Amino acid sequence: MDSDLNKERFQNIYHMLLQMGNGNFMYRIQRSDEDDNLEILIVLMNMLAEEINGLISHKGYVNPHHTNRYLVQTTFILDANFVIKSFNSDVPFILGFTPEDLYHQNFSRVLSEKSLSLWNNIKGDLSQSLIHHSTFQLTFITKKKLLIPSFCSVSRLLQSNDILVSSITNIIEETDLPTTLVSSTNEVKPKGLYRLSDIQLIQEVYDYILNNLDKPLPNLKELSRIFGTNEYKLKYGFKYLFKTSIYKFYNTKRLKKAHLLIQQTTIQLKEISLMSGFNTYPNFSKAFKKQFGYSPNDIKRRT
Amino acid sequence: MNYELFENEYAKFWVNNQILFFEYKPDLVIDLKAAQQIVKDRITFQNEVTYPIFCDIRGVVYFNKASRDYLAKSGSILTKAVGILVHQKVSKAISSFYLEISKPTVPTKLFEDKSKALQFLSNYI
Numbered sequence: 050m051d052s053d054l055n056k057e058r059f060q061n062i063y064h065m066l067l068q069m070g071n072g073n074f075m076y077r078i079q080r081s082d083e084d085d086n087l088e089i090l091i092v093l094m095n096m097l098a099e100e101i102n103g104l105i106s107h108k109g110y111v112n113p114h115h116t117n118r119y120l121v122q123t124t125f126i127l128d129a130n131f132v133i134k135s136f137n138s139d140v141p142f143i144l145g146f147t148p149e150d151l152y153h154q155n156f157s158r159v160l161s162e163k164s165l166s167l168w169n170n171i172k173g174d175l176s177q178s179l180i181h182h183s184t185f186q187l188t189f190i191t192k193k194k195l196l197i198p199s200f201c202s203v204s205r206l207l208q209s210n211d212i213l214v215s216s217i218t219n220i221i222e223e224t225d226l227p228t229t230l231v232s233s234t235n236e237v238k239p240k241g242l243y244r245l246s247d248i249q250l251i252q253e254v255y256d257y258i259l260n261n262l263d264k265p266l267p268n269l270k271e272l273s274r275i276f277g278t279n280e281y282k283l284k285y286g287f288k289y290l291f292k293t294s295i296y297k298f299y300n301t302k303r304l305k306k307a308h309l310l311i312q313q314t315t316i317q318l319k320e321i322s323l324m325s326g327f328n329t330y331p332n333f334s335k336a337f338k339k340q341f342g343y344s345p346n347d348i349k350r351r352t
Numbered sequence: 353m354n355y356e357l358f359e360n361e362y363a364k365f366w367v368n369n370q371i372l373f374f375e376y377k378p379d380l381v382i383d384l385k386a387a388q389q390i391v392k393d394r395i396t397f398q399n400e401v402t403y404p405i406f407c408d409i410r411g412v413v414y415f416n417k418a419s420r421d422y423l424a425k426s427g428s429i430l431t432k433a434v435g436i437l438v439h440q441k442v443s444k445a446i447s448s449f450y451l452e453i454s455k456p457t458v459p460t461k462l463f464e465d466k467s468k469a470l471q472f473l474s475n476y477i
Contacts, residue, residue, distance in 0.1 A: 080413065084440040092414070092442055096449050099417035259425055260457045306429060313395040320400075351396070 058087050065094055074102035123189075123199070129210035131156050131172055145192035156214065161188040171203055175212060181205050187216070250276055251286045258295065262303040265326045266296060304340045307333070311348045318345050358397045362386050365397060370477045371470065372403040372431075376411040384418035391427050402430045404476035406469055408437045415446060424454035432476040434460040435469035 061078045068076050077098065078091045123144075124137040133154050141148050144159055151159070160168055164187045171185060182204035189199055199216040206213055254276055258266065266272075272295070273280045287295050307325040310316060316324075322333030322345075338344050357366045362382070365374045374394070380386070415423070428434075434456065438444045447462050459476070463469035 084442050086441070088442050089445040092445055093449060095414075096417070096420075096446070096453075100453060103417060256455060306426070309392070309395065309426065309429065313392055314399050316400045 054081070054083075055087060058083075058091065062087075062090060062094065065098070069098060069101070074098045123216045125156060125214040126206075127156050127212040127214065129212075131212065133159075134211065143191070144189060150192070159189050161190045164188045175203070175205060178205075189216075247278075247282060247286060248290065250278055251283070251290055254283065254287065254295070255291060255298075258299050259302060261326075262299070262306055263324050263326055265328065266299045269295070300336060301340065304337055307337065307345070308341065308348075311345055311350065313351075315351050321345070358393065360389060360393050362390055365394060367403065370403065371473050372398065372405045373408070374405055375408040378411040380412045382412055382415045382419045382423075384416070384422055387415075387419035387422040387427070391422070391429065395430055398430050402432055404433045404435070404473040405431050406435050406437065406466075406473055409443060409447065410437060410439045412443065412446075415450065420450050420454040424450065424456040428457040431458050433458055433473055435473045436460065436462050437466055437469055438462055438464060 058078075058081065065076055065078050068074075077095045080091065080095075081088060123140050125133055125140065126135045128134050133151050133156055136148075136151065140146075141151065144151075146159075157165055157168055167185060168187065171183070173179075174183075182202065184200065184202045187199055187201045201214055201216040204213050205211075254272065257275075267275065269280045269284060273283045276283070284295065287293075287298075291298060293301075303325045307321050310321045310324065311318065314321075318333075319330045322330045325333065327333035327336070334344055334346075357364055359365075361377075362380055363374060363376045365372060367373070372394075376382075382390075436447050438447050444462065444464075450456070451460055451462070461469075461472055463472070
């Protein structure tokens with residue numbers, strides 16, 4: 050415990066704990082090659098910090114078992130006419146377009162209406178070489194017409210006419226979308242949902258759904274019977290904590306699983322629909338199309 | 353079909369006696385991208401068949417949160433049970449944390465002894 054290396058490792062743990070005490074869970078401790086008790090503490094602290102970071106960005110109660118990606122770097126390369134030449138792999142994911150939708154399009158296509166006049170000014174300045182590098186607040190628009198306010202840096206690359214646009218963007222998580230559409234009363238805690246045991250119960254329901262995606266979802270009444278609670282608590286508690294309805298959550302998860310199976314296996318579509326808790330193929334196909342905008346049949350399958 | 357060895361950037365896997373043997377390569381840090389690739393390749397490799405999985409994670413230095421969550425949920429597709437082989441204190445701690453917090457959706461157990469892991473998995477053949 051007294052070697053220089055151990056002193057340093059202990060210092061790291063100490064500083065990390067102070068940071069966590071201050072609510073900063075972004076730091077991680079550098080790992081060593083040791084396999085001792087101190088290293089166990091270090092790795093557990095790193096994992097704990099990751100988990101807590103996930104918890105606090107989710108109302109601080111439940112573990113949604115997914116990682117929010119709030120900050121993502123998008124990068125576009127435009128030619129001298131401000132047409133999209135290339136972009137990094139996160140761009141299609143963030144904006145919801147296929148790569149084909151984006152190549153050879155005017156960059157203005159991915160900007161919101163409000164950003165267009167600013168972009169036109171930037172274009173003018175770039176063309177006249179008035180600016181070489183500058184930062185702007187531009188708003189991207191996704192295929193589903195969602196806005197992503199972004200802080201962008203625009204610069205002309207050296208020895209080239211190409212223009213680089215990079216941004217740090219906020220991903221608007223699908224489950225967060227309805228907040229602007231629903232009334233503010235949804236933000237009020239449902240009556241009775243104050244005890245930790247209730248919250249843990251809803252976490253159990255969440256985990257139960259994830260573990261049973263291959264079966265039809267029991268109705269609300271049945272679910273509340275299984276978990277020994279009432280329908281009201283379940284329905285509104287789930288919605289409050291996870292920002293989506295029980296059925297919608299189940300349906301999205303099982304369809305995503307089906308999508309993966311269609312892409313990666315040669316299992317018959319009908320079989321996949323059964324594996325995803327659907328009673329009939331037409332029901333599956335309809336729900337699938339509603340979720341993804343195309344049918345199970347449209348996915349190119351392995352031969 | 354598919355009884356041969358499959359290998360990608362992160363792991364090798366093969367089927368023997370109705371158990372899928374999955375072995376991570378040395379000195380890996382698994383992130384979400386790696387986890388997705390691994391699950392995708394494994395599902396493709398298995399095609400329609402569900403197996404119990406013997407998972408040798410001794411090569412892995414760290415699984416980050418996103419990969420832990422992904423493996424615990426989507427990672428269970430086409431699996432009956434998972435026996436995880438660990439060798440060091442640290443890999444044991446990482447795996448215990450995973451079982452306790454990320455909650456994999458199929459029966460999953462830790463082993464330091466390969467034969468005991470295989471014995472556990474044989475219940476799921």
